[in-house]
Structures are given as structure tokens and as C-alpha cells.
Amino acid sequence: MSPGVEIDADRIATAVQARPHIAGLHSGRFGEIATLLRGRRIPGVRVRDDEITIGVTGRYPATAVEISDDVRGAVGPIDRPVHVRIGDIASPADEPETVPDASHS
Template structure:
């Protein structure tokens, strides 16, 4: 799997978790994966880690949502440490 495919797959998994509003680029936009011609915000790959920064929906259980994101990504990439940071809360439409 290429870096682009991996970043897109992680983003899709994270956005599908109930309670996740979207990925978050970090306080100063420092969290992201740079790809040719674009950037995937909120995901950073290390040698054996994936850092994911998210915005949760208002009313969602923050810790449980973060744990669900960690579990979803860990199922697809076993053996890789998944660090989830909740950066913000967004109002429901």
C-alpha cells in the first residue's frame, strides 16, 4: 500500500467512526501527511506509530470516541501504535 493509499484509508476509517466530526490539523496545522499535490490533515505516520487528531461531535463521549478510533485503525494495522488526540468539539447540525 502506498503512502497515499494508507493516508486515505486511515482518513476514511476515522471519519466513519460514530462521534467523529472530522480530522483536525492540530493547533497550528502541524499534524498532517503531505502527498503529491495535497495534504491529509490530522494524520501523521511515524516509523511504528500513527498519530490521529480529531474533532468530535457535541454530545459524543470523548474518551469512547477516541477509543473507537484507536480500535478501528488498530484492526487494520495491527502492531502499530495508534495515538488519538481530541482537538475540538463541533456542534451537531
């Protein structure tokens, strides 16, 4: 992205949450990682003129490097540094269970 191009925090939030090592966005201990837009807030993504910070809950057993690489891959090439803050790790017990579809038995 070239300087001065508007960064779409909604697109970043959606792309990051779709990554395999990410259980969700995390806005930080005090909710400081967020983008404020007209009439709403996007928690977990903070866009500034000189940097972007993304807070996430990682998915166990991913490492910090795998989680950070996943986030940066979701953001893609951009004109400023992307900082990744891992606020928590979701254990497999925290994940919703999938129920097998009985109609295919």
C-alpha cells in the same frame, strides 16, 4: 499489520470520518497533524515509522474515551501505537440539519 507494511493514510482518514463519534479530522493548532504525500497533504492523520497520530473533532455528547475508542476501532489492529488528539468538539448546533424528504409524506 506487520512491520514495513505501507500504511494507507487515505484509508485511515476515510474510516475515521465515517465513525459515529467523529465530526471530522483536525490537523492541530498549527497544522502539525498531517501526512505529506506526493503533491498533496492529508490533514488529521500523521503516519510515522514508530507511531500514528490522528487529530479529530469529536461529536457531542461523546466522551473522550468513546471518541478515542471510535478512532482506534476505525484504524484496526496495527503494528504501532495510535495516538488520538481531540482538537475540538462539535455541538449539535454545528451539525448540518437534515431536511425530511417531502416525497414520503
